[in-house]
Amino acid sequence: MKLNRRLVGAIVGVVAAAGIAVPAIAQTSPKPSKPSELPSVAASAGLSESRLQAGLVAAKRAGGSTDAGIAAFAAAAHTSRATAERIVYSVFGIQGDRSLTGPVAAGALASRLGVPAAAAQRALDRIGALSREPDGVDLHSAGFAAVAHDLGVQPAQLAAALDAVKQSMAGK
Structure with a gap:
């Protein structure tokens, strides 16, 4: 930001x-x-x-x-x-943990999507696991769609919110 x-x-x-x-x-x-x-x-x-x-x-x-x-x-x-x-x-500014799977990122994602922080944290944990796969996170994959579905949002909404969280965590 x-x-x-x-x-x-x-x-x-x-x-x-x-x-x-x-x-x-x-x-x-x-x-x-x-x-x-x-x-x-x-x-x-x-x-x-x-x-x-x-x-x-x-x-x-x-x-x-x-x-x-x-x-x-x-x-x-x-x-x-x-x-x-x-x-x-x-x-x-953003203080503390700048991890994209930490509580600050989870709180930011939760507020952007209007979901509980615990649900956002679970979603980030699952996305973190997806990112460790050989091809990384595919925003069009069934795994990513499942994470979005569990949050009650569309995959495009989740992708946009993640992008905004990444930018805010980077201080842009």
């Missing part, structure tokens, strides 16, 4: 105004924040500025881009986990 420097700058301003420490990833912003950017940041997420600020404060206090931070943002901002994850990851 590529960071939007203007977005990070605006959010750093919110976090700084809230009186909490600015995360190291956001300190690389070359420009000071402009309060006039906050409405567009909030609007892009479907949030009011006050809900955005409340979410960022809660996420920071709960540890940033952790499951607890994402959950805290979602609760404080009254938004979905997927929206919270997008904003928290864009501000704080």
Whole structure:
């Protein structure tokens, strides 16, 4: 996930105004924040500025881009986990395990597909086993289709969600 420097700058301003420490990833912003950017940041997420600020404060206090931070943002901002994850990851970056079969990836896949984290973890484990086969993961194979079916999604949906998770885990 590529960071939007203007977005990070605006959010750093919110976090700084809230009186909490600015995360190291956001300190690389070359420009000071402009309060006039906050409405567009909030609007892009479907949030009011006050809900955005409340979410960022809660996420920071709960540890940033952790499951607890994402959950805290979602609760404080009254938004979905997927929206919270997008904003928290864009501000704080992705911390911890970058494994495509680990709990962070499972949580990201679960939020993208709207399935329980345990089901997403099982799916990633099965896909990991498929990847060790001689031909790797064939998105058109019966094995991949079975994984998608067990999640209650189409194979194309699973493939798109996996691609998005891979990109977010790579920090693009």
